[in-house]
Amino acid sequence: AQKVTQAQTEISVVEKEDVTLDCVYETRDTTYYLFWYKQPPSGELVFLIRRNSFDEQNEISGRYSWNFQKSTSSFNFTITASQVVDSAVYFCALKGAGNMLTFGGGTRLMVKP
């Protein structure tokens, strides 16, 4: 069975602060994919990143960065210099050997001006 845990249900920061969203996963599969999605208030899911289990390189895209550590089964997401527009719910998800995505519970990020 697969499981994704996002321990932080809500985070509130002030604009320009850095914030890290935690994601811990469980799977018995040796090959798997990890994802992060953003869900703004409008509801649609916005794809942010996909990482496969054999690629442990950290990724940086603008103000976003991801830290993948297989040793701790974690795939954390950091937003640098947060902005009000970053306010949303962020989901971490896992795809193992099967075809389905398993989502974490989500972290609601509130960035205050």
Add this chain to the structure above:
Amino acid sequence: GAVVSQHPSRVICKSGTSVKIECRSLDFQATTMFWYRQFPKQSLMLMATSNEGSKATYEQGVEKDKFLINHASLTLSTLTVTSAHPEDSSFYICSAQRDASNYGYTFGSGTRLTVV
């Protein structure tokens, strides 16, 4: 890029009536489509997986006769909520996958169903 169109975005229906939600892949053929339900402030829960031309596979606890899924073509899947009740009020999201080797999932914009 891959685009999935989901309609309607919002629907209000009376208790006891049925509602159909459409999910279309606009620029690719989706071999597999997924249907999720999301209650307020909760995560996405997979309801069913459908492959074109075959019966949908439902997750445990999801009533097949209540949530009818049809995937008649490679670009269209529909979810019909039959005899809707207030407890069916939720946000429904579809996701389309191009093929099994492409692990990208494209999501629709979701449908907010309110049953009164």
